[in-house]
Amino acid sequence: MSVAISFKDIVKKYGDTTVIPELSLDIKKGEFFTLLGPSGCGKTTLLRMVAGFNSIEGGALTFNEKVMNNVPPGKRNIGMVFQNYAIFPHMNVSENVAFGLQNRQVSKAEQQRRVSEMLDTVQISVYKDRMPKNLSGGQQQRVALARAIVINPDVLLMDEPLSNLDAKLRVDMRNAIKSIQREVGITTVYVTHDQEEAMAVSDRIAVMKSGVIQQIGTPRDIYQRPANLFVATFIGRTNVIEAELAAGANGEAEICLTKDYSLPIPKLQPLMGSKQPMKVKLSIRPEEFVLSEDGKGIAGKVMNYVFLGLNTHVIIKLENGEEVEMIQQSASNGVVEIGQNVRLAVVRETINVYDASGERNLNRGSGL
Numbered sequence: 001m002s003v004a005i006s007f008k009d010i011v012k013k014y015g016d017t018t019v020i021p022e023l024s025l026d027i028k029k030g031e032f033f034t035l036l037g038p039s040g041c042g043k044t045t046l047l048r049m050v051a052g053f054n055s056i057e058g059g060a061l062t063f064n065e066k067v068m069n070n071v072p073p074g075k076r077n078i079g080m081v082f083q084n085y086a087i088f089p090h091m092n093v094s095e096n097v098a099f100g101l102q103n104r105q106v107s108k109a110e111q112q113r114r115v116s117e118m119l120d121t122v123q124i125s126v127y128k129d130r131m132p133k134n135l136s137g138g139q140q141q142r143v144a145l146a147r148a149i150v151i152n153p154d155v156l157l158m159d160e161p162l163s164n165l166d167a168k169l170r171v172d173m174r175n176a177i178k179s180i181q182r183e184v185g186i187t188t189v190y191v192t193h194d195q196e197e198a199m200a201v202s203d204r205i206a207v208m209k210s211g212v213i214q215q216i217g218t219p220r221d222i223y224q225r226p227a228n229l230f231v232a233t234f235i236g237r238t239n240v241i242e243a244e245l246a247a248g249a250n251g252e253a254e255i256c257l258t259k260d261y262s263l264p265i266p267k268l269q270p271l272m273g274s275k276q277p278m279k280v281k282l283s284i285r286p287e288e289f290v291l292s293e294d295g296k297g298i299a300g301k302v303m304n305y306v307f308l309g310l311n312t313h314v315i316i317k318l319e320n321g322e323e324v325e326m327i328q329q330s331a332s333n334g335v336v337e338i339g340q341n342v343r344l345a346v347v348r349e350t351i352n353v354y355d356a357s358g359e360r361n362l363n364r365g366s367g368l
Helices: 043-051 093-103 107-122 135-148 167-184 197-200 219-224 229-234 266-271
Strands: 003-014 018-028 031-038 058-063 078-081 155-159 187-190 204-209 212-218 239-247 251-256 260-262 278-284 289-291 298-308 311-318 323-328 340-344 353-354
Touching: 003 043, 003 078, 018 043, 018 058, 018 212, 031 043, 031 167, 031 197, 043 155, 043 187, 078 135, 078 219, 093 107, 093 135, 107 135, 107 167, 135 167, 155 212, 167 197, 167 204, 187 197, 187 289, 204 219, 204 229, 212 219, 229 239, 229 278, 229 353, 251 266, 251 278, 289 323
Parallel strands: 031 187, 031 204, 078 155, 155 187
Antiparallel strands: 003 018, 003 058, 204 212, 239 251, 239 278, 251 260, 278 353, 289 340, 298 311, 298 340, 311 323
């Protein structure tokens, strides 16, 4: 059966060094939950704590409210899929998938039934008698996934499972993994540093930095309303621009980007504690820049552009010397040329406004 997983004030130490300080997190039963972050952020350490491979120096890890801190790995009923697949080279596909069932002393007839069903689920039945050396990377990954799930684990753990595959196969396999997980309904904890991969497969994502969770949310929430500038710059591409939040001529809150270009954002009005301008930082996605049609906007010059079929990525140097990226549809009328002077307007409804430190998103909780 699938379980709910809870971390309550979890602490992980190596000697005198604390790598995870009092982390709390709840993963729902049947959820596809991803731990996302750069190398060294603690995501694999957290995964290994769930598996029982890492000790816990503080707090409690629970499965359905049962404390698991000191339960041996072999007693946790967990399936694991690793970066290197770890399938046995001397066994064929069926034998690899049946291995865990044999260890659990499942009857031969039941083994055959469950292996056959699982091979159908991961769509590799045709390869059941083939040896691993004669399989592609994607096929080997499906074998590893089938072997992990066939034992009916309470939790499926996946550690960078697609990093050894080429780009196209990664896309195919992440779609397959999500489809299989949804069909089986198993609680899944997935570790990756690839933000696009995380957004494609996850129900929810926890973005981590230095052992601390920066934000938990759906892929849409995290992309559209990043909690801080670290999340904004780690998830997708963004341009960070300094600006001021001030009261406009009618007293309404507005973002001042240049002397003659401001964006009214009324829902930030409660933050205007005084009439003094407030230093802020803006996170503006490349798709949130558009070429101005009325001559108003941020002045700049086109430095380069890259045609990528559906979209064209344009690099623009602003008057202050900073470079920003704009993405426009290749079929749009506003074709740009290198050296062209342009003015950029901003889609104000979707930009994110942060305090001067970049640690707090002023949009969050404002209803904007």
